[in-house]
Amino acid sequence: MFSRILIANRGEIAVRIIRAAHELGVEAVAVYSEADAESKHVKMADHAVCIGPPAPNESYLNIPRIIAAAEVTNVDAIHPGYGFLAENAHFAEVCRSCNIEFIGPSVEAMQTLGDKVACKQLAIKNKVPTSPGSKGAVETEAEALKLAKEIGYPVMIKASAGGGGRGMRVAHNDGSLRSGMKAAKAEAENAFGDGTVYLEKFIENARHVEVQVIGDQQGNVCHLYERDCTMQRRKQKLIEEAPCPVLTRGEAESLCKSAARLAKAAGYHTAGTVEFLMDSKKNFYLMEVNTRVQVEHPVTEMITGVDIVKTTIEVAAGKPLSFKQKDIKVNGHAIEVRINAEDPEKGFIPSAGLVQEFDQPGGLGVRMDTHCHAGYRIPPNYDSMIGKLIVHRKTRDAAMDALLGSLNEFHIAPTKTTIPLHIRLLKNGNFRKSDVDINFVERLLGL
Structure with missing residues (x-):
């Protein structure tokens, strides 16, 4: 196992990775821009290095500065999280050329699956449904x-x-x-x-269904079942749930096996997501493969009990997967909403600035992944997501009811957030029946 890793990211995913590292007894190094000097991930880390001004190109996307921070702090590996440099094959190559392990797939697998043309050709060869x-x-x-x-x-x-x-x-x-x-x-x-x-x-009135896959360097690949990410606005996900509420377990099993075949054919190790569109007749069409941890990974963790982030660190260190496909079972239903600092009443304009009050919900099966807290100043330079609220229950109906209660309990001020929108969506009859497609939210809001 590594002694020390650097997290080349910010926000809630940096916090999530630091927690996983500490659970493994691994020290964590945070990098931060000047805008994030007081951020939670900086305070949680064992070491922290400022890598530049707020602009992403001068900080979180600046490969030389991140590598310099890694070398100065003598780390064994770098975890990229999601976004920024997470799917940048050149960054992975630079890390490994500096004898720093990149906690992600091989450069070859990343290039193959990240190139949608090459990915589709590999999918066709391995009988994965494509458009x-x-x-x-x-x-x-x-x-x-x-x-x-x-x-x-x-x-x-x-x-x-x-x-x-x-x-x-x-x-x-x-x-x-x-x-x-x-x-x-x-x-x-x-x-x-x-x-x-x-x-x-173009598949009209489609649903967005994706499969979580994970592999090790010994050639083992498992799927952790599927997620439904149909609730979107302008192709940005709002609500994610697992498992998909409109698939039978047999239908889901077939889809998940095809995703695992694709990952294995690519020689893939670490966490990744194979994304599909599904038409009204339940035909599936490959969209893309994301060669990284996804924002919505917590719903899969909740229904399978697998710590995806911790597993990415373990397999990067050369350990085999600690489970086999037969060990993975679907347990209950989990739903996640992304809490964005945006004002839905004013065209979703960002709501940066000081968070004066932040009272988050809790209770059985309620999880909050966030870097936000009272006194935190949301910078205007980055993605507006300030957290993810996830609820796990035995059934989908129970999960929706519990999530609605948690959202009503959630209090953030004076920051405007997407919480009122999520409450509206969770009360919507079509969503309750899962009678939706990827354009549903835009039709509902008249966008």
Whole structure:
């Protein structure tokens, strides 16, 4: 096991990783920007190093500064968390070239699964359900128009290196395909430094279902079952739950096995997520693979009892998985809501600034992952999520009721948050029946 690791991240995920490290008897080094000098993860860590000004490019995305902090504090490994450099193959390569273990997959697996074109080709080879579309990158407008005619509109233009909804456009006709190709390429080039795009059939009224996979360096790969992440706004997840409420266990088992096959074929080790769209007939279509810990990993931890973050550290240190597939069972139902410092009544504008009051809920099966507290000043420089509230119960109905009670108990002031929106959604009849799709929230809010 490592003696000391550095967490190349901030916020609640940095706090979560520090707790896992300490449970393993491993020292934790925090890095922080000037805006995060008083942040909780800095105070919890055994050592802390300031790596620059608030701007992410000068701090959390600055590879030389992070490596310098790692070398100065003599760490054995770096955990990237999610976001920032978590899926940056170059960063993983730099870490390992400096004899610092990257707590994540191999560079080769990250490149294969992170490149959506290569990932789709591997999926087809291993009989993982995929969407009709191009077999590789689409280079020209003429090629795109020809393919769209073959598979039929609407089609989705997707950036090969994309994520988080960037570099994606839906086209319903030739005109929108032409303009969408240009826009998607430009956005992908700007966001990821790679303007490669490909085409897929656009699945209307879909649900978003993903499978948690995890592997070790000995070649063992397990799935930890599925999550439903259908409740979204502008392709950003709001509510996640596990297991998927509309799948039978047999249907879920088939999907989860296909995800594990893909991970094993890629030689994947550490935690990862295979994401699918599901149509109204329960046909599945591979979206992408996220080669990192997901924001919504707690709902999987709650229903399986597996500590995903701790396991990522263990397998990076060369330990085999401490469980086999037959040991993993689904126990009850868990739901997570993301608490964002945003004002839903005013177009979800960010609500940065001083948090004067922060009284979080508690009780049996209630978990709060957060870096926020009374007296914390939310910086305007980063993602607006300040925490995740997770509730676990024996049934979905019980979990929804308990979560609603916890949200009503939650008090944050004067910061505006998405708590009122979550209360509204949890009271909604369609959500209670799980009669939703990925556009449901936007229709409900008139967006």
